[in-house]
Amino acid sequence: xxxxxxxxxxxxxxLTRADALCTERGARLTALRRRVLELVWSxxxxxxxxxxxxxxxxxxxxxxxxxTVYRALEFLVEQGLVHRIESLxxxxxxxxxxxxxxxxxxxxxGCGDAAEIDDPGVGSAIVAAAAERxxxxxxxxxxxxxxxxxxxEKPR
Amino acid sequence: xxxxxxxxxxxxxxLTRADALCTERGARLTALRRRVLELVWSxxxxxxxxxxxxxxxxxxxxxxxxxTVYRALEFLVEQGLVHRIESLxxxxxxxxxxxxxxxxxxxxxGCGDAAEIDDPGVGSAIVAAAAERxxxxxxxxxxxxxxxxxxxEKPR
DNA sequence: GTCGCAATGTTATAAAGTAACACACATGTC
DNA sequence: GACATGTGTGTTACTTTATAACATTGCGAC
Ligand SMILES: [Zn+2]
Ligand SMILES: [Zn+2]
Ligand SMILES: [Zn+2]
Ligand SMILES: [Zn+2]
Numbered sequence: 361x362x363x364x365x366x367x368x369x370x371x372x373x374x375l376t377r378a379d380a381l382c383t384e385r386g387a388r389l390t391a392l393r394r395r396v397l398e399l400v401w402s403x404x405x406x407x408x409x410x411x412x413x414x415x416x417x418x419x420x421x422x423x424x425x426x427x428t429v430y431r432a433l434e435f436l437v438e439q440g441l442v443h444r445i446e447s448l449x450x451x452x453x454x455x456x457x458x459x460x461x462x463x464x465x466x467x468x469x470g471c472g473d474a475a476e477i478d479d480p481g482v483g484s485a486i487v488a489a490a491a492e493r494x495x496x497x498x499x500x501x502x503x504x505x506x507x508x509x510x511x512x513e514k515p516r
Numbered sequence: 517x518x519x520x521x522x523x524x525x526x527x528x529x530x531l532t533r534a535d536a537l538c539t540e541r542g543a544r545l546t547a548l549r550r551r552v553l554e555l556v557w558s559x560x561x562x563x564x565x566x567x568x569x570x571x572x573x574x575x576x577x578x579x580x581x582x583x584t585v586y587r588a589l590e591f592l593v594e595q596g597l598v599h600r601i602e603s604l605x606x607x608x609x610x611x612x613x614x615x616x617x618x619x620x621x622x623x624x625x626g627c628g629d630a631a632e633i634d635d636p637g638v639g640s641a642i643v644a645a646a647a648e649r650x651x652x653x654x655x656x657x658x659x660x661x662x663x664x665x666x667x668x669e670k671p672r
Numbered sequence: 673g674t675c676g677c678a679a680t681g682t683t684a685t686a687a688a689g690t691a692a693c694a695c696a697c698a699t700g701t702c
Numbered sequence: 703g704a705c706a707t708g709t710g711t712g713t714t715a716c717t718t719t720a721t722a723a724c725a726t727t728g729c730g731a732c
Pocket of ligand 2: 443453455457463
């Protein structure tokens with residue numbers, strides 16, 4: 361994700377969509393969960409549970425327990441509002457909640473940003489490769505490490 | 517991987533190929549590293565570092581330290597003899613060491629087996645999707661959770 | 673209201689991974 | 703052989719990530 365964009369808009373947009381989705385589904389986006397979602401969205405870099413915990417504690421003054429964050433994250437992942445990046449043990453906001461998808465990520469080792477894509481070619485290639493071997497796909501994980509456009513241009 | 521195969525052959529074969537590769541490269545497959553490789557290969561299920569550590573300690577009587585195992589695994593991964601399954605924090609033997617590849621896995625949630633594939637369709641779809649967005653791929657991670665053939669047939 | 677369940681708080685613990693430093697052991701040099 | 707050098711291993715302590723068990727709160731259905 362380019363560093364030059366109005367990220368406050370990303371955050372506001374994510375929260376609005378989350379509100380709408382949860383209302384529609386009858387899921388309870390409580391104050392805590394909403395705040396954790398906001399913190400996950402603080403950037404496009406996947407954020408660890410303990411980093412979020414720290415943010416949260418800083419906001420509130422008193423320290424929260426890890427479980428508080430993990431439970432909120434679990435809810436958010438279930439609702440498809442947040443994805444977990446397995447190779448980083450970290451979480452990032454979903455770019456397109458609502459539609460069913462499992463998340464494919466281009467994770468830049470330069471700036472740390474994780475760009476979510478939903479490439480039909482990748483998806484179908486995986487399903488095809490699996491089908492060929494009689495494997496039934498439930499949850500594909502695709503996390504591509506490399507360098508984003510802007511990090512290739514300015515090395516270091 | 518079918519449960520009905522001569523797995524001792526898998527192990528022996530993996531060790532033989534590892535010996536050959538390391539000799540060829542001038543890499544030192546020490547007794548410890550070789551033993552860890554053997555333990556990783558004890559099945560086709562990805563095995564956690566601490567599980568391997570336990571195996572190791574059991575063999576030797578005295579308990580080894582985690583670092584012992586992690587260092588051996590690091591070497592084995594560098595040499596491409598073992599892959600790390602990010603979504604499981606576990607390690608599995610490489611089915612085709614020698615050739616350069618990053619590993620694509622069909623991980624069965626029924627039996628736990630991880631079948632390694634190297635599907636050109638999946639690989640090229642990822643590179644194409646990345647290129648479209650100006651992203652330079654270094655290390656793709658593909659870990660597909662689901663059910664293998666035999667686990668679909670006999671549910672539960 | 674009050675019953676019941678879902679969400680949160682609290683405390684403790686497990687699992688996974690790393691840092692720092694000392695020692696052992698090979699290999700090559702003189 | 704004595705020695706220097708680099709790589710692998712042992713040991714201890716520690717950090718980071720994640721979960722278990724149980725108490726408490728608070729909202730919604732009736
Ligand atoms: Zn943004
Ligand atoms: Zn998404
Ligand atoms: Zn086998
Ligand atoms: Zn492999």
